Structures are given as C-alpha cells and as structure tokens.
Amino acid sequence: MRLACLSFLLCLAGFLAAPGVCARQAAVGASPYSVVVPVADTSDGQRDGAIGTALAQVLARLAGGQDLRTRPGYAEALKGASGLVQQYQYQRSGNALALQVVFDPDAVRRTLEQLGVGAVAAKPPVLAVVYGADGQPLGAEALQPLAQALSARGSTLLTADPAALPDPARLAAADPAALAAVGERYHTGLILIGHLKGARAEWTLVSGGQPQQWSSQAASQTALLAEAGNALADHLGSRLNVIGSAPSNVTLWVEGLDSALDYAGFLAMLRANPAVRQIATTTASEQGMLFSLQTSVPAPGFVAGITLGGRLIQAQDHAGADAGLRWLH
Template sequence: MRYARLFALLFIVASLSSFGVPARAQSASASLYAGEVPVADQSDEQRAIALKSALAQVVVKLTGDRNAVNGEAVAKLIESADRYVQQYTYRQDVANVDGQPVLRLSLVASFDRGALDRVLRDRGLRVWTPAARAPVVTWIAVDDGNGPRLIDGADPAGRAMQLVAEQRGATLVWPRIESPDQAQTTAQIVWEGDVMTLSADAARYQTDTVLIGQLRRVGDAWSARWTLALGGQAQPVWESRDADLATALSAGADGAVDRTRGRSAAITEERRITTARVWVSGLQSAQDYARLFETLGGNDLVREFQPEQARGDGLLVKLTLNLALDRWLAYLPPEGVLRVVNTAPPIDGVEATLALNP
C-alpha cells in the first residue's frame, strides 16, 4: 500500500509538471478594490445606487467578512461611496435568456485603496491584506452513485463556488487534469482524502493551503465533507448539505475563507521585523522598475525596500519585512507581478531570487 500511494503521488506531480500548463486561477488581489453592479441605465440616480452597492462589495472583499457591511460605521461609509470612487465605467454584455439574447448593463467602479484601508481600520475593521491571502488549491470529488469524479472551475457548480470565494476576496486554484486516466486516479485520491498526496504539489502555486471536498448524493440532497490542509496538516473537518450542488460547494468556499482569515489574523499577531536581500530579474525597462517599486511599496508586509545593486536585467533589493522572508514569499499571489524562482539560491548575500512577470 505504501508503494502504491507513493506511485500515485509521483503520478500526480509528474503529470502536472510534464504538461507545463499553469493552474486555472482567479487573482483576487487585482480586483479587491473594484465592484461591479447591474444597472437599468446610465442615469445619475442609478449610478449613485450602484456605487454604494459596488463599495459594499469591496468592503466584503477587503475584510473577507460577509457581515462587515451590517455595522453602523460601515453603513455610513457606504452612503459616502462617491467620496472614495476613483473611476467608473459601464459594460454591456449579451446574455442568453430562454434562448433569446438580452442586453445587460453593468457599472464597474474602482475605489481609492489608501483611503479605504485607513477608514476601515479607523472603524475597527481588519483589512485582510492582499499579501496575506494564500491561494487555496482546490480538489473536489463528487459521487452521484456512479463513482467519484472531479469537479473544477469549468463546471457550472464549480464556477458558483469560485464566485463565492471571489466575493470574499479569496483565490481558488484549480489544478488542471489533462487525461481521463489521470482524472480517474486523482478522483479516487481526493475521495480518500489523502492530504499528504494532494498537498504535495501546492508549493508550485506559492501556497501551502489545500481544500479537499468529497460530496455524495444521499436521497435528494448532496452531503459534503470538507478538509482544509495547512502546510500538509489537516484541520478539523466540517460538513454541509443541500439539495443544490452549487450551494453545497459554496459552503466549502465559505468555510475555507473563514478558516484562512483566522489563520491570517494569527500570523499578523506573530509578525516580527526581519531584513532580507532578494535578487529580482526580468527588469527590461523603466516601466518594469516602476512596476517593481509600486508592488513593493504597496505591499503591507513590506516596511521598506532599498535597491542596492543593478546588473543586466536584475536588481539586488534589501527588504525590511513585517514577518519572516519565507512567509512573505508564500503570500505572493501566483499571478501577481512577482514570482518566486528560488527560495535558497547558492549566491552569497542573496536569500531568494524572484522574477518580474511579463
């Protein structure tokens, strides 16, 4: 059994790596400060209402708390949404309703990051910083009586789960499965809840957080069992049940966010100031340098940074962080401006190497 499990582990990791295909993921950090709301028209009245709704969405994403908008202090903030909006635009989409094309209009608004962070903290709310939002590698297996099969973000129920996570500012990562044999083998491993095997590949996505869901059809409802693994260690299991598969899956997303938010709070309390030198490559222009400096300057876990040496397309940067370097590297979003190349490079005076994404 030991060797069979080892073979399964190598099968998953080797298969994912050999295809060289990135996981499907939605980057939450890119849209944390933006909201989108359907509107009937472009009138001033509709816009004023939509801006308030868009800001309410942003508050939920920034805090990760669905109930954050219920307090009196936040209600007053939302009433003043026009004070914090940086820009807005309208988007038209064509939806299919009962076989007929229907034109739908939405207002998309982005809000001032610095101002919102300050005002939320002033009102006693903790902003769940982008750097502290570990992506969640998500493995879901469902059994409707014909044996377990995998569900991912391409499935309608998976998309509903993805939406719930995005509404709370979280990122789900769906590892891509390329062959029927791989899907069948992996579905069985997910169904068995093998935390060690399923956590083995999480480091590829700069995270140590894995969500495992097993959903079984029982009568007219779906019964779900959820496990969140942090650093390869399974946390207490929780369950959900609903007649609708999408709703049962959404409970898994909500549970994962609740638990990862709590973990982030604990990490925040344990912060300590550290210094480290990192080498950043891929800097081809003044615009690339500007992107790097803006990213470091906007990262709440970076107290300060100081360029020390430039050579070729690279730059040596001294970082002063609010936590250990390995924790900071783990919180870099997989589709962000920076990606980790090596966490232990054989270079004197350099503790990690990174690269600027195109």
Template sequence: MRIRFLFILALALTGASIAAPRAHAQAIGYSATVPVNDTSDAQRDHAFSVALGQVLTRTAGASITTASGYTDALGTASGLVQDYRYTRSASGASQPFVLQVQFDPAAVQQLAASLQKQIAAANATSGPATVGGAMAGSVGAANMSRQNVTVWVAPMQSGLDLPQLLSVLRANAQVASVEPVGADGDGVLLRLHARSAMSDVLPSLQAGGHLQLDPATHPGADLSLRWLR
C-alpha cells in the first residue's frame, strides 16, 4: 500500500514539475517591461499601452500594427492586465522605474485574432498595394524605398515628448541617426537616416507601440507618423 502511495505521489510531483515551467513560459510570453518616469496613473496607463503593443507584436507579428483597430486596441490595455509591479531601474538609467506588466493570455489571443481578421478583411477588399505594412497609395512607394527621409511626428503635448520620441527612435537598431530640423504647432519635423529602406524600418517602429503611420501628409515631410507615447 505504501509503495502504491509513493508511486502516485511521484507521478503527481512529476506532473507538477512539467506544468510549472509551461505556465511560467506562458506568463513570460504575455508580459512586458516598460521604463517609466514615475508611478502616476498617467504614466502607468501609457506603459500598459506600450506593453500591450509589445505583447501583441510578439503574439501575432509586426503586421498587427497595420490593423485599423490597432490604436483603439492599445487603449484597452488596462482591462487586459492581470498583474503589474514596479522595480527600480539600474543605476544610470534615463528613467528611474521599470513597470513589469502581465496580461491575460486568453484576452490577448482574442484581441490579436480580432486584429488579424481586420487585416484579412482589408486585404480582401483589394485596396491600395501595401509596402512594408504602409499604404503605398497614401505614403508613396518612392518614399518607402528611401533610407534618408524627412518625417513629421505629432502630436507633441509636453516638453517630455520630444526627448522620449528621440530616445525611442535612436534605440531602434534600424535607425542610424535622427535629428529635429523644425517644429510647427504640436508637431516636429525630423531628419531620419535609416540602415535600410523605410518599407523595412516602418514595421519595427510601429511594433514598439509608440508610433503609427499617419496617412495625412505634411508640407516638407516624406511621411507622417502619430506619436502614441
């Protein structure tokens, strides 16, 4: 009887040891970390959106950012959060805190599937040809094939936006350099030097959740982007 009990116990422990890593791996797949300036509600909600953008891209690929409902989906991030916690950033970091966010895997999968259906529906209507996830008809294929472009980014709503925008762009491995060359109202004009064609660079810029292609044109700019923070 004792031998049978020990055998059953061994099986239970073996099953637990297998299930635990799987659960841990799933948790990692639906979590993300975002540097933040403080622990305010505004910074937290923004970080949730950025984190959700990272998780959606990891779940469904960079093309997910081209879905018509992508920006609205990021606005629902707080409702998908299972858990979050703050930690202190390493010494010398530009932002003092890091927010680690864990999302509900089932909810993220459902959202990703919905966005993928939007993309499939848009492709089925045979709209303008796409180049690197951007609408060639609104941006211009010639601009998307270039490495050196002038980019209009808006809206800039505080003094912190421009430094954060430049930090995001300079952290991208496909961006060689970027510098402000002008400002007008709530937007800024940037000269961006990429390491490859913009058709390849744009999806990686959008995947971070901070930037999205804006079909509206701006005088003097080769393409326009919306700053989502």
C-alpha cells in the first residue's frame, strides 16, 4: 500500500506542506530579543552590566543552545551590548528591581554572523518533571533556581501540568509513545526528569529520544536545581556547538512517515528550519525514506537540533545516511 501510494504522496507534498496546512503550530512565546534581568539599583554600572547579561542570553537563544563563550569576539560583543539596545525599562515588584531589555533584531543577527554562527532553528523549552524528597512533584515556584540557571544560558523551562503528569519512568526510558505525547502537548523533545533525595539528586535528560543520566550532590535543594540547570546547558552546548560557515550535505533516513500527512508534516518542519537550504527526497521503501539536504550547519549539529522539537527521535543508523530518525505520532 505504501509503495503503491508513494508517487501520489510525493505529488501532493508540495501542496500539503504549504504553511498552515499540516505543520503543527508552535507555542507562542515572548520575543527572543527581549530579556528581563535583575538589578540592584538604577546606576549606570548596574544597567550596563545587566544589558551585557541580557545580550548573552539572547545570543544563546538565537544560536540554538550553542556555547558561544569561547568564540573570538564574544567578550567584545558583550562589552558593546548597549549599542544593540532598542529600548529598556525598569520594573519593580515589591522590593525587587529588574531591567527589561529589548535588542534590535538586525543588530543581533549581524553580531551572530560576526561570531561565525550559522542560521539555526530556535531551541525549544525544557520540560521539567522533578520530584522532591517527599515524592511529590515540584511546581514552577520551587523550580525557580533551575529556571534561572537555564535562562542565564539562553534556555526556558516548562513545568508539567500537575493534573496530567507524564509517567517519569516511561520518559526516562525514552518510550516513543510517552515522548510523542509530550511533543504533542508541550512542543518539545527536551525533558528533564529529577528525583531529589535530601542533599543528592538523580537526573535523566532525554534529548531527541536519547536518555543521559547523572547524579549530583549539594548542600541545598536550591543548589541542586541550579547545578542541574548548568549541567543541562553544558550538555546541549556540547551537542549544538557547531560552526556553519559553509554549506553541508546531510542525508537522513526517516522511519514512521506512514501517510501523506506525515510526509508533508516532515517537509514543513524542514522548510521552517532556517538552517535548511535545499531538500530532496531520494528513495523510499516500506521501512522508511531517504532525504538529501543542504544545510548551513554540519550533520551532527543539525541532527541534534531537529530532534529537540518533539516530533523526531534518533533511531538506528542506516546505510548511506548520516543519521537514522523516527517520526513520532
């Protein structure tokens, strides 16, 4: 049936993959060029320091999680952050004072180009499913140290709906059905599962269907959560830290494209990715389809990036492909 319908499916792809037809809508969020940073007062020194911190967060967001701190020119870019500001204003909540900074998009994009960062898709948020020492799930307020650590490194945190918590064991085992449900509801393939046990914690990060486990120790729950945020950011930075100065040819084997809508949805996702320059469907069989792409980043970084959105996970390697992937339903 699949092979018999393949030519029909390919003919329909251009129509079905048009914007808005079958592409799943991403969650609407705040502008990636806007950041709120705490400050001690309204002095020039505090303001300039906060603007530099804000620019570091914006650059990390737009670089898709790449660690830019070692790039030539990065320190100089932060020193000149005030010149990239479109507007700023102070915000007060109780005794806390913060500075909201909005950067000029064109100026930020030019800065990224000067740092040698190729076009990449925006990094999705991290879904946190974390349990305290009492076995109860932690809410958004309790997870603030984790959220703040991630925000400082250009990532955002989501907390799972307490009324419909996903099974942490299935998530930690990278069960495809559980990951598909999370991707459908939260639009992310980045999931952090944590179990706090006094001064210790056990963590599992699921990224693109690949679980990574580690443990940590700290003097307090606040320190455990902050450490987890930094460890997660380091992991993503190491996977996504790529240089895209020249086009790369990337070949992908994708399983699970069982219908015209699946196929068109996958093409729509590729076409929405700013790192993708050309797409060609090479071969197809009952087991999967082979795609040849030209991208602005090398294959490892590109594959790591596209599996963060909750629709794809890494699968077994396939002959003739840089990576094997599975489309989730």
